[in-house]
Amino acid sequence: MSFTTRESLLNKIQDGDQASWEEFYLLYRPMAFRHGRRLGLSREECDELFQQVMVQFFKSIGTFHYQPELGRFRNYLIRALRHAASRLLEHRQPVEMLPETLSAVNEGGLLNEIDRKILADWRGALFNQALAELKKQVEQQTFEAFCFYGLQRREVGEVADYLQMKPGSVYTAKSRCVAMLRNIIGELQKSDPEFKL
Amino acid sequence: MRHCTEEELEKCLNRSRGRFCPTVFLRRLHLRNCPECRSRFRHLVEDDRFLADFVRELDEYRRRLGEFSDSAGEPERKPGRDWK
Numbered sequence: 001m002s003f004t005t006r007e008s009l010l011n012k013i014q015d016g017d018q019a020s021w022e023e024f025y026l027l028y029r030p031m032a033f034r035h036g037r038r039l040g041l042s043r044e045e046c047d048e049l050f051q052q053v054m055v056q057f058f059k060s061i062g063t064f065h066y067q068p069e070l071g072r073f074r075n076y077l078i079r080a081l082r083h084a085a086s087r088l089l090e091h092r093q094p095v096e097m098l099p100e101t102l103s104a105v106n107e108g109g110l111l112n113e114i115d116r117k118i119l120a121d122w123r124g125a126l127f128n129q130a131l132a133e134l135k136k137q138v139e140q141q142t143f144e145a146f147c148f149y150g151l152q153r154r155e156v157g158e159v160a161d162y163l164q165m166k167p168g169s170v171y172t173a174k175s176r177c178v179a180m181l182r183n184i185i186g187e188l189q190k191s192d193p194e195f196k197l
Numbered sequence: 198m199r200h201c202t203e204e205e206l207e208k209c210l211n212r213s214r215g216r217f218c219p220t221v222f223l224r225r226l227h228l229r230n231c232p233e234c235r236s237r238f239r240h241l242v243e244d245d246r247f248l249a250d251f252v253r254e255l256d257e258y259r260r261r262l263g264e265f266s267d268s269a270g271e272p273e274r275k276p277g278r279d280w281k
């Protein structure tokens with residue numbers, strides 16, 4: 001398939017492709033923000049957190065070899081975020097420190113909970129990406145029929161009228177798009193095999 | 198009784214429950230006795246569940262992102278004209 005998997009995205013970044021950097025930025029910045037905010041970082045600190053992780057990743061990019069069977073990129077990112085966040089918290093001015101937040105960071109239980117939330121974000125980002133990809137691959141009318149009928153669950157008659165299609169075509173659009181969406185998600189997940197739907 | 202059409206199977210999905218529909222009633226009778234249509238119907242039900250999960254998780258994700266939407270730069274990907 002021609003669309004960008006996480007694996008090929010990383011490879012393109014390594015080749016210095018600017019557009020891939022931007023895609024990477026848009027894909028992972030929200031994740032960094034949510035992670036930082038959960039730990040009690042301010043918005044500015046969250047920006048700082050993401051900058052640090054990007055810089056770190058950029059530095060290691062020459063040596064970073066994407067090997068799904070060894071270290072998954074997702075795990076690398078989670079580790080990097082966690083590490084950078086605790087360093088940011090440690091270097092805060094004492095007056096700004098929230099002791100309960102700091103100790104919570106070191107508690108295994110909360111970290112697991114945080115990892116779970118990062119995974120939910122990961123999955124959300126992947127779904128978002130998959131839907132955008134589907135949109136590129138089908139006719140606009142097919143995609144809209146799928147959104148209205150399949151995702152928004154509107155009445156088939158309403159959708160057929162609005163898009164000037166036969167109800168049968170709306171059904172066909174849905175089943176075709178579901179199959180494609182599953183394929184796309186499957187392809188995207190190949191770069192992260194541990195992550196099953 | 199003849200096999201179900203694609204449209205009839207779609208009508209048999211949960212979403213039309215709660216309202217009496219003669220087609221659905223007859224088709225559900227047929228589904229009981231026809232393994233072939235039952236298997237087709239099962240695929241539709243699986244698709245339906247998949248889509249329900251997909252939408253739920255995507256909505257939750259987008260809602261969470263909304264918290265930072267004024268912080269600049271989040272991607273806005275709206276699939277359809279009337280999407281939300």
Ligand SMILES: [Zn+2]
Pocket residue numbers: 199200201227231233234235
């Ligand atoms: Zn049958």
